[in-house]
Amino acid sequence: EDQVTQSPEALRLQEGESSSLNCSYTVSGLRGLFWYRQDPGKGPEFLFTLYSAGEEKEKERLKATLTKKESFLHITAPKPEDSATYLCAVQASGAGSYQLTFGKGTKLSVIP
């Protein structure tokens, strides 16, 4: 069974204080690892997809990296508008298997 564990559950940062969120996963074969952002009262919003170990992707202050067992979401010099819950999900390889298995998320609060 595919499993995704995110840590920490919650993280409070001062504006400008860089940090990283962790996503550990077990999957029979990885087709892709996904990062989503979720704001209160809204649906998850797609950020990144990573497909193979060593891959990195960046978007503004966010950078996602992938190893064979985990992914990190690095946040550089965060701003209050980066406050949200960040969700990690995996998609297993295999014919017709397009479902995502999500972690429970990390709630990030950036204090001005």
Place this chain on the structure above:
Amino acid sequence: DAGVIQSPRHEVTEMGQEVTLRCKPISGHDYLFWYRQTMMRGLELLIYFNNNVPIDDSGMPEDRFSAKMPNASFSTLKIQPSEPRDSAVYFCASSTPRTVRIQYFGAGTRLSVL
């Protein structure tokens, strides 16, 4: 495009009543997913469709839950009879086969069963 549209945004009902949640996927998307989100269990896949056909309903918790997709632009998730433990936020998501890995979510329906 308006994105994935869900209705209603909020639903409050009493135990035993029938509840119907609605979803309009993004035009051209032929995969549709229904999820449930709770604090305890996070985001869980309930069922998904490809070209209006249910592919995997193994996440549907009980026979009280059913989902249909009568055409490419509309899907429903029905709970009958509803129970307090069904209280959660229900999300619909859609994706295309070309970018099937990227799912686009609606704003969700917050269901409260009293």
